[in-house]
Amino acid sequence: MLICKVLKPLVSTNRIADFQHKHLQVVLDGSTQKVAVDAVGAIPGDWVICVGSSAAREAAGSKSYPSDLTIVGIIDHWDPDAAKEMAAGNPTANPAKPSGGAG
Amino acid sequence: MLICKVLKPLVSTNRIADFQHKHLQVVLDGSTQKVAVDAVGAIPGDWVICVGSSAAREAAGSKSYPSDLTIVGIIDHWDPDAAKEMAAGNPTANPAKPSGGAG
Amino acid sequence: MLICKVLKPLVSTNRIADFQHKHLQVVLDGSTQKVAVDAVGAIPGDWVICVGSSAAREAAGSKSYPSDLTIVGIIDHWDPDAAKEMAAGNPTANPAKPSGGAG
Amino acid sequence: MLICKVLKPLVSTNRIADFQHKHLQVVLDGSTQKVAVDAVGAIPGDWVICVGSSAAREAAGSKSYPSDLTIVGIIDHWDPDAAKEMAAGNPTANPAKPSGGAG
Amino acid sequence: MLICKVLKPLVSTNRIADFQHKHLQVVLDGSTQKVAVDAVGAIPGDWVICVGSSAAREAAGSKSYPSDLTIVGIIDHWDPDAAKEMAAGNPTANPAKPSGGAG
Numbered sequence: 001m002l003i004c005k006v007l008k009p010l011v012s013t014n015r016i017a018d019f020q021h022k023h024l025q026v027v028l029d030g031s032t033q034k035v036a037v038d039a040v041g042a043i044p045g046d047w048v049i050c051v052g053s054s055a056a057r058e059a060a061g062s063k064s065y066p067s068d069l070t071i072v073g074i075i076d077h078w079d080p081d082a083a084k085e086m087a088a089g090n091p092t093a094n095p096a097k098p099s100g101g102a103g
Numbered sequence: 104m105l106i107c108k109v110l111k112p113l114v115s116t117n118r119i120a121d122f123q124h125k126h127l128q129v130v131l132d133g134s135t136q137k138v139a140v141d142a143v144g145a146i147p148g149d150w151v152i153c154v155g156s157s158a159a160r161e162a163a164g165s166k167s168y169p170s171d172l173t174i175v176g177i178i179d180h181w182d183p184d185a186a187k188e189m190a191a192g193n194p195t196a197n198p199a200k201p202s203g204g205a206g
Numbered sequence: 207m208l209i210c211k212v213l214k215p216l217v218s219t220n221r222i223a224d225f226q227h228k229h230l231q232v233v234l235d236g237s238t239q240k241v242a243v244d245a246v247g248a249i250p251g252d253w254v255i256c257v258g259s260s261a262a263r264e265a266a267g268s269k270s271y272p273s274d275l276t277i278v279g280i281i282d283h284w285d286p287d288a289a290k291e292m293a294a295g296n297p298t299a300n301p302a303k304p305s306g307g308a309g
Numbered sequence: 310m311l312i313c314k315v316l317k318p319l320v321s322t323n324r325i326a327d328f329q330h331k332h333l334q335v336v337l338d339g340s341t342q343k344v345a346v347d348a349v350g351a352i353p354g355d356w357v358i359c360v361g362s363s364a365a366r367e368a369a370g371s372k373s374y375p376s377d378l379t380i381v382g383i384i385d386h387w388d389p390d391a392a393k394e395m396a397a398g399n400p401t402a403n404p405a406k407p408s409g410g411a412g
Numbered sequence: 413m414l415i416c417k418v419l420k421p422l423v424s425t426n427r428i429a430d431f432q433h434k435h436l437q438v439v440l441d442g443s444t445q446k447v448a449v450d451a452v453g454a455i456p457g458d459w460v461i462c463v464g465s466s467a468a469r470e471a472a473g474s475k476s477y478p479s480d481l482t483i484v485g486i487i488d489h490w491d492p493d494a495a496k497e498m499a500a501g502n503p504t505a506n507p508a509k510p511s512g513g514a515g
Contacts, residue, residue, distance in 0.1 A: 003335075015177070262467065360479065
């Protein structure tokens with residue numbers, strides 16, 4: 001899943017019927033803007049988890065919903081600067097407190 | 104979903120039968136040209152929403168239609184320059200007027 | 207779908223049985239070489255439309271054919287230089303003659 | 310599948326019901342951070358195999374689970390520096406001891 | 413499908429049960445290392461065809477096998493330097509001997 005920032009709602013009046021009236025959000029994936037179906041009620045500025053591939057359809061509500069990117073969760077706390085430090089391999093950026101394994 | 108600009112129709116006389124006579128459009132995804140099946144009747148210059156992955160098939164009309172990129176909506180208003188400003192993190196580029204949440 | 211150029215046939219004697227004897231072509235996607243199943247009889251030098259994702263399987267002939275990239279059409283006329291001009295936003299490169307909408 | 314490094318667990322209280330209570334991990338794919346569903350109980354620092362596409366759903370436990378990236382295995386030994394050497398074409402980086410073919 | 417070079421087998425003792433005991437190979441896709449399920453018995457140094465997307469599952473042996481990258485064929489002859497020349501548009505690099513169309 002992708003970690004994206006919600007930028008703003010997107011209005012598309014002329015759309016296929018299968019899209020129904022679900023909310024669409026412009027999200028920022030790195031430096032690329034994409035459109036995601038919003039399944040959680042996110043607002044601009046939220047950091048969210050976006051699921052793609054065929055899973056985006058089920059996440060949007062039904063197997064036949066034609067989405068390839070769906071917002072499935074709002075991240076509680078996300079610090080993009082600390083994240084960049086960790087990605088660069090700086091071990092002191094975040095002590096990574098594991099919460100107990102996946103068992 | 105991707106935010107693309109419609110460039111021009113594409114003519115392909117020698118194509119597989121499953122493609123039928125649906126309109127194909129050359130669209131610009133960033134700086135890459137791709138081909139999308141047009142499900143909404145877009146015209147060159149339109150900014151559109153393109154859906155990929157397995158959802159592109161259903162969006163094109165049926166589960167067995169062999170598309171991996173389908174135009175599913177025309178964006179009402181899209182300002183590519185303001186979008187670039189927002190992507191760069193400039194908060195004044197667009198005040199991001201949310202239209203009421205996803206409820 | 208991708209706009210690719212056919213480079214040459216690919217020979218792979220040791221392949222899984224599900225691949226059968228269908229023709230494989232090396233195609234150029236931008237500057238990356240990929241392998242596509244040929245469903246239309248393209249020849250080296252042709253500019254073609256390649257479909258990916260799960261649609262590539264059906265396009266190759268059956269739902270269980272294990273392709274993720276299938277040549278589904280030969281483009282009648284493609285000028286890669288004019289295409290680059292259009293991608294760069296040069297409006298005079300190609301006047302984009304629409305052929306009547308998607309109705 | 311991707312070779313990723315586990316960075317830290319991700320907390321998302323407001324998430325779609327289909328996500329259940331499965332553990333989510335922030336993983337590093339090259340220099341990009343992504344979110345994966347953890348099916349093996351990995352801990353920060355582990356090098357893991359992540360599966361994407363539609364296979365991520367089944368790997369997460371059921372065909373209808375909405376994941377597009379699932380941790381499916383922990384790599385026994387992974388030396389990222391030796392890996393870079395091999396990727397650069399240095400034949401002495403790792404003698405590549407094959408373990409007997411796929412039969 | 414991707415054209416990859418096999419680097420070495422990958423050992424992952426702690427893996428999900430669905431992965432069974434199939435051989436995993438580290439392959440080089442351009443300059444990125446990925447993991448592929450080996451369905452043909454390739455050895456390090458082989459140039460192979462890797463299939464992704466949902467087709468990787470069927471290629472690995474069954475619809476429910478959780479692979480997103482499967483080695484489906486060994487390329488008989490592959491010259492990476494000539495390939496680079498062709499990708500750069502050098503027509504003399506390889507005369508591209510077509511083997512008779514897709515009929």
